[in-house]
Amino acid sequence: MASPPTPFMRLKPDMRLGPIPFGWRAGIPGGMPNDAVALIRRCWGPLIAPTHSELIRVGLTDIPEAEVGDEVVLLRRSGGVDVSLAELAEQWGVSTYDEFRNILS
Secondary structure: OOOOEOOOOOOOOOOOEEEEOOOHHHOOOOOOEOOOEEEEOOEEEEEEOOOOOOOEEEEOOOOOOOOOOOOOEOOEEEOOEEEOHHHHHHHHOOOHHHHHHHHHO
């Protein structure tokens, strides 16, 4: 089960953030759970609340080799790592039906 949504962004000194041009208008649920992640360069980066209509943020502090233009994976496969629809839905605390419908809308 996903953790409760974070109401605001918690910044730390020397934290690196990257914007992902994908937000709730594109199907990302509005209430982001604390343990939501994205796959970048075969590493997991935490998604940082809040979710906006046009973007979400990913923490890059623990992925120092991350660069502008890197692939960001929320669903599917990258570098031999799979993220299934069921895993994504569980991470976000929604049903696979709801997440699939969000992606298609």
